[in-house]
Amino acid sequence: xxxxxxxGAAVLHAxxxxxxxxxxxxxxxxxxxxxxxxxxxxxxxxxRGGIVAYATDVKASQLGVDxxxxxxxxxxxxxxAVQMAQGVRRALRADVGLSTTGVxxxxxxxxxxxxxxxxxxxxxxxxxxxSLELTGTRDEIRTRTVQSxxxxxxxxxxxxxxx
Numbered sequence: 803x804x805x806x807x808x809x810g811a812a813v814l815h816a817x818x819x820x821x822x823x824x825x826x827x828x829x830x831x832x833x834x835x836x837x838x839x840x841x842x843x844x845x846x847x848x849x850r851g852g853i854v855a856y857a858t859d860v861k862a863s864q865l866g867v868d869x870x871x872x873x874x875x876x877x878x879x880x881x882x883a884v885q886m887a888q889g890v891r892r893a894l895r896a897d898v899g900l901s902t903t904g905v906x907x908x909x910x911x912x913x914x915x916x917x918x919x920x921x922x923x924x925x926x927x928x929x930x931x932x933s934l935e936l937t938g939t940r941d942e943i944r945t946r947t948v949q950s951x952x953x954x955x956x957x958x959x960x961x962x963x964x965x
Contacts, residue, residue, distance in 0.1 A: 809952040810838040810845075816960030817848040822897035822925070824955070826852040827865050827890035829877065829903040830919065834948045850896040855886065861903075865889030876912040878904055880931050883920035891924055898959060899924045900951050904934070906943045917943055921951040923958045930958045 817824055826835040836852035839845050853864055858877045861867040866889040867882055875882065883901045891899035904919030905911045917936040922929070932954055936943045 825894035825896035827886040
């Protein structure tokens with residue numbers, strides 16, 4: 803595992819260059835994305851907040867994820883991730899919305915294997931989503947998800963490809 807804080811700092815720097823704010827809707831990461839961002843001194847200039855939508859009904863009620871989509875596909879879905887990111891942008895009035903949803907384990911969920919993860923980044927200009935198949939322990943999957951969504955955010959917001 804690597805420390806995600808330099809990545810968090812890079813995302814905040816990219817946001818600074820655009821004058822944008824950020825918010826996160828998190829499921830399997832349980833607040834780790836926002837925690838990584840607020841670990842960076844000066845984060846308050848850009849971080850609006852986060853919504854931990856661990857339960858499926860919270861994704862619908864607090865983030866506005868379509869209930870029919872959730873019923874048809876379940877919470878671990880690429881389109882759900884996009885709607886979560888859109889919803890947190892709207893709910894917290896942020897320029898950029900991030901989201902994470904997936905199965906960290908130890909057991910499969912709704913027929914989806916452990917390590918199935920969907921992330922999304924939504925800005926005023928772009929919608930980007932990625933589906934991942936991660937391996938490792940529950941903690942490793944959650945840590946890699948945080949890194950992945952911050953890498954995607956850096957790519958989208960800063961136009962930077964992170965190695």
